[in-house]
Amino acid sequence: MWSTLQNNEVLKSALPGCKKFEEVEENVYDAELGINIGPVKGVFTAKVSQVDINEPDSYRLLVEGQGKPGKFNGDAAMELVEEGDSTTLHCSADVEVTGVLATAGQRVMSGVAKVVMGQFFKDIEKEAKKIASLLEGM
Amino acid sequence: MSKVVGTSVKRKEDSRLLTGNGRYSDDIVLPGMLHATVVRSTSAHAKIKKIHVEEALNHPNVVAVYTGKDLEGKVGPVPTSWYVPGCNLKEPPQYPLAIDRVRYVGDGVALVIADDRYAVKDAAELIEVEYEELPAVVGQKEAMKEDAPLLHDDIENNIALQWKAGEIPEGVMENAEVVVKESFYVQRVFPSPIEPRAAVAQYNPGSGELTLWCSSQNPHIHRMVLAEVLGISEAKFQVIAPDIGGGFGGKIGVYPDEALVAFASREIGKPVKWIEERSEHYTAANAGRDEIIEVELAGKKDGTLEAIHVKNTANLGAYLSTMGAGVSTIDFGMMITGTYDIPYAACETTGVYTNTTPTDAYRGAGKPESTYQIERIVDLFAREVGMDPVELRKKNFVKKEAFPYQNAQGLLYDSGDYEKPLNKALETLNYEELRKEQERKRKEGKLMGIGFSTYVEMCGFGPSEVVGAVGFQGGTWENSTVRVHPSGKVTVFCGTSPHGQGHDTTFSQVVADKLGIPIEDIEFVFSDTKSVSMGWGTYGSRSTAVGGAAVSFAADRVVEKAKKIAAHELEVAEEDVEFENGTFSVKGVPGKERAFKDIAHSANMAWNLPEGMEPSLEAQYFFKPENFVFPFGTHVAVVEVDKDTGEIDLQRYVCVDDVGTVINPLTAEGQVHGGVAQGVGQALWEGAVYNDNGQLVSGTLMDYTLPKARFFPTIESDFTETPSPVNPLGAKGVGEVGTTASIAAAMNAVVDALSVYGVTDVEMPLTPEKVWKVIQEKEGNQ
Numbered sequence: 017m018w019s020t021l022q023n024n025e026v027l028k029s030a031l032p033g034c035k036k037f038e039e040v041e042e043n044v045y046d047a048e049l050g051i052n053i054g055p056v057k058g059v060f061t062a063k064v065s066q067v068d069i070n071e072p073d074s075y076r077l078l079v080e081g082q083g084k085p086g087k088f089n090g091d092a093a094m095e096l097v098e099e100g101d102s103t104t105l106h107c108s109a110d111v112e113v114t115g116v117l118a119t120a121g122q123r124v125m126s127g128v129a130k131v132v133m134g135q136f137f138k139d140i141e142k143e144a145k146k147i148a149s150l151l152e153g154m
Numbered sequence: 155m156s157k158v159v160g161t162s163v164k165r166k167e168d169s170r171l172l173t174g175n176g177r178y179s180d181d182i183v184l185p186g187m188l189h190a191t192v193v194r195s196t197s198a199h200a201k202i203k204k205i206h207v208e209e210a211l212n213h214p215n216v217v218a219v220y221t222g223k224d225l226e227g228k229v230g231p232v233p234t235s236w237y238v239p240g241c242n243l244k245e246p247p248q249y250p251l252a253i254d255r256v257r258y259v260g261d262g263v264a265l266v267i268a269d270d271r272y273a274v275k276d277a278a279e280l281i282e283v284e285y286e287e288l289p290a291v292v293g294q295k296e297a298m299k300e301d302a303p304l305l306h307d308d309i310e311n312n313i314a315l316q317w318k319a320g321e322i323p324e325g326v327m328e329n330a331e332v333v334v335k336e337s338f339y340v341q342r343v344f345p346s347p348i349e350p351r352a353a354v355a356q357y358n359p360g361s362g363e364l365t366l367w368c369s370s371q372n373p374h375i376h377r378m379v380l381a382e383v384l385g386i387s388e389a390k391f392q393v394i395a396p397d398i399g400g401g402f403g404g405k406i407g408v409y410p411d412e413a414l415v416a417f418a419s420r421e422i423g424k425p426v427k428w429i430e431e432r433s434e435h436y437t438a439a440n441a442g443r444d445e446i447i448e449v450e451l452a453g454k455k456d457g458t459l460e461a462i463h464v465k466n467t468a469n470l471g472a473y474l475s476t477m478g479a480g481v482s483t484i485d486f487g488m489m490i491t492g493t494y495d496i497p498y499a500a501c502e503t504t505g506v507y508t509n510t511t512p513t514d515a516y517r518g519a520g521k522p523e524s525t526y527q528i529e530r531i532v533d534l535f536a537r538e539v540g541m542d543p544v545e546l547r548k549k550n551f552v553k554k555e556a557f558p559y560q561n562a563q564g565l566l567y568d569s570g571d572y573e574k575p576l577n578k579a580l581e582t583l584n585y586e587e588l589r590k591e592q593e594r595k596r597k598e599g600k601l602m603g604i605g606f607s608t609y610v611e612m613c614g615f616g617p618s619e620v621v622g623a624v625g626f627q628g629g630t631w632e633n634s635t636v637r638v639h640p641s642g643k644v645t646v647f648c649g650t651s652p653h654g655q656g657h658d659t660t661f662s663q664v665v666a667d668k669l670g671i672p673i674e675d676i677e678f679v680f681s682d683t684k685s686v687s688m689g690w691g692t693y694g695s696r697s698t699a700v701g702g703a704a705v706s707f708a709a710d711r712v713v714e715k716a717k718k719i720a721a722h723e724l725e726v727a728e729e730d731v732e733f734e735n736g737t738f739s740v741k742g743v744p745g746k747e748r749a750f751k752d753i754a755h756s757a758n759m760a761w762n763l764p765e766g767m768e769p770s771l772e773a774q775y776f777f778k779p780e781n782f783v784f785p786f787g788t789h790v791a792v793v794e795v796d797k798d799t800g801e802i803d804l805q806r807y808v809c810v811d812d813v814g815t816v817i818n819p820l821t822a823e824g825q826v827h828g829g830v831a832q833g834v835g836q837a838l839w840e841g842a843v844y845n846d847n848g849q850l851v852s853g854t855l856m857d858y859t860l861p862k863a864r865f866f867p868t869i870e871s872d873f874t875e876t877p878s879p880v881n882p883l884g885a886k887g888v889g890e891v892g893t894t895a896s897i898a899a900a901m902n903a904v905v906d907a908l909s910v911y912g913v914t915d916v917e918m919p920l921t922p923e924k925v926w927k928v929i930q931e932k933e934g935n936q
Contacts, residue, residue: 113849114847114849116196118845118851119259119436119850
């Protein structure tokens with residue numbers, strides 16, 4: 017699971033509308049995300065960095081994004097907990113937003129955040145399964 | 155012809171406005187017109203490192219892009235119009251576009267001009283601003299702290315002003331039998347006119363003349379201030395306020411945006427239009443209120459009130475708005491004793507700059523806040539001494555015989571009879587029965603509350619000398635010209651500029667009665683600086699009391715001259731001519747008469763006028779009132795609070811207002827209803843909220859609750875009439891009374907309902923969640 021989360025290609029396909037995901041230095045990535053949910057629409061350029069890495073249990077993901085609707089700063093604590101055969105991924109995140117992202121309303125924004133996070137986890141799960149089945153086939 | 159003043163004449167404006175034939179700023183389309191949009195800061199406080207405009211400039215529809223630096227030397231800062239004296243007022247320059255630093259979300263950073271309204275928005279999105287974030291401060295109390303970030307480097311502790319009025323002799327508070335203290339927060343709200351702000355500018359490069367159509371409550375003030383900002387002669391500058399979809403104080407302000415549009419038109423030589431968007435309005439247009447008010451009321455156990463001490467800490471936002479300094483000082487602090495004969499009063503106001511949109515006048519401007527504190531604290535005082543709030547009020551009212559009455563702060567209340575509307579309201583309510591019902595419901599565990607607000611407010615701005623002495627940069631007199639055409643039809647020019655009040659109707663009623671002609675024969679011209687000599691605007695409920703008075707006097711002058719002509723034609727002495735219902739007749743000689751229409755013709759033709767008389771029938775009058783006017787009344791809210799959900803059911807709303815002589819009960823009642831909606835709205839639903847970083851999180855109508863008609867029961871509205879001696883109409887002001895009175899009435903009702911728990915205050919707005927939490931806490935469920 018840890019390696020799935022660390023795989024650039026996996027992350028790229030799991031990040032919403034990710035058009036670009038490049039490692040610019042160790043654990044720091046430049047990303048372009050296309051988000052189109054309700055009033056929040058546009059391309060965000062983002063700097064994603066991983067800090068406090070504590071393999072294989074936890075790390076923090078910092079995301080600084082900027083787009084037409086405003087800026088956002090995300091700080092997500094990711095925690096992997098092994099439970100028997102499976103791994104549960106816990107994530108708690110704080111996000112600060114500006115501009116339309118802020119004024120368009122907390123209700124809308126938390127909805128958007130949930131959709132984005134939901135997609136991310138679904139995709140990670142999908143990718144993890146894909147990798148698992150590949151591994152099984154080997 | 156019977157008199158029409160005092161009757162519910164239907165609004166003349168409505169046939170035009172309700173059939174889609176109004177002409178608002180956005181209806182103005184000029185050949186070659188360009189469109190403007192303002193790029194606004196998304197940061198509450200930041201240094202501008204760089205603004206990338208190249209991509210926007212390359213957009214095929216873009217004509218020009220300007221940043222703050224491009225305007226230097228071409229457009230000056232937009233000044234405030236109220237320099238309150240004696241308070242160490244500090245006014246930082248507010249440039250039309252921020253130059254090197256932004257100070258609130260919504261601060262303008264770039265102006266984009268394009269030949270297409272949609273393209274200009276697209277192009278604005280191509281502008282990238284690099285900011286260096288600075289710490290922001292949102293609350294006024296936090297902004298005064300030693301370690302708070304400074305908005306303006308040379309303004310210590312962000313303190314814009316420190317104002318004091320009144321003094322309480324030593325010992326009065328200390329030795330009082332009873333002192334009740336409370337701190338109230340009158341939260342920030344949005345005026346929310348249906349039509350956001352708008353401006354269209356047209357510059358003639360040949361003549362150097364500039365025309366600005368703008369959604370303004372005071373076009374002449376806009377002309378006066380912007381002429382200075384733009385460096386253009388007032389004589390070459392015409393400002394027109396077309397039809398306006400509401401202002402509520404939010405369109406008094408002379409804003410940077412209007413200067414920008416005018417500048418762009420002059421620079422490019424083509425007409426430029428700017429129409430504010432709704433969400434833009436909430437970050438860039440002035441907000442209202444935002445005052446923390448700490449009150450101490452001292453008195454005797456028998457309910458006699460002796461002294462009131464008030465401290466107001468006002469959030470002025472990032473810059474000093476047009477009336478920014480006056481609202482929380484003069485408007486608020488001179489009226490803190492309300493309708494009560496309290497011998498001693500003192501008010502200290504501190505105005506503070508914060509990283510928020512500037513605040514300015516909003517319907518009532520300082521008066522709702524002032525009424526709020528006195529009406530709330532009086533209720534708490536009554537509770538403390540175990541008196542019925544009505545009884546305590548009656549005991550302390552300024553008595554009818556005491557008028558004109560000078561309050562402790564030195565204002566002279568023109569006329570009043572405070573018990574009259576209160577008694578009428580009590581009768582409508584069936585008050586004693588209502589209190590019994592409350593008792594019964596309490597026994598059943600239900601939370602019913604009755605809240606009173608017996609207010610008085612200062613309206614009809616105002617005597618020029620006084621207004622000058624308190625630092626307002628205006629004359630606040632009014633003028634009117636009544637022009638009678640050869641046919642007897644009349645055009646009236648008037649300085650106050652309506653934006654929904656219905657002046658066209660009510661002022662026509664005044665003229666119709668004066669000249670004895672039908673309303674249909676009268677047309678009004680307002681809101682155009684080229685047609686109307688001068689005007690000091692529509693705010694502070696001043697239009698009828700000052701502007702309407704000017705109309706009345708001008709019509710008198712027309713009659714005076716017409717009478718002379720009639721006497722000449724009837725070959726009698728002027729003293730023998732009577733004028734009634736549009737007819738000049740000779741006393742005691744039936745049948746010998748001339749109609750107003752005939753004289754209009756004679757005057758204009760000038761074939762046979764009295765010797766030495768100037769031709770035509772036209773008169774102008776400049777009216778300078780000797781005092782303010784002080785409308786008053788009683789508002790009562792009856793509520794039931796749902797214990798399980800915290801929801802508030804507004805069951806009855808009764809109001810009896812005394813606004814002097816009522817010219818049109820229909821429009822007056824409309825004004826009261828609208829005002830009540832906005833006041834109860836503040837108490838129960840509305841609230842502009844910033845997060846700690848200075849981001850406005852209530853910036854859309856999904857997040858900001860505007861009151862809807864269905865939120866209200868039928869408003870049981872009535873009037874008593876105590877004429878004002880200050881003007882010939884006997885009129886006071888009606889535009890703001892609803893808001894001034896109703897915030898306290900609604901809050902007092904809910905606090906009364908919650909008094910079974912000993913609750914003395916809940917911070918507005920009273921959302922169900924907040925009320926539910928209070929109930930849960932008091933019931934010991936937490």
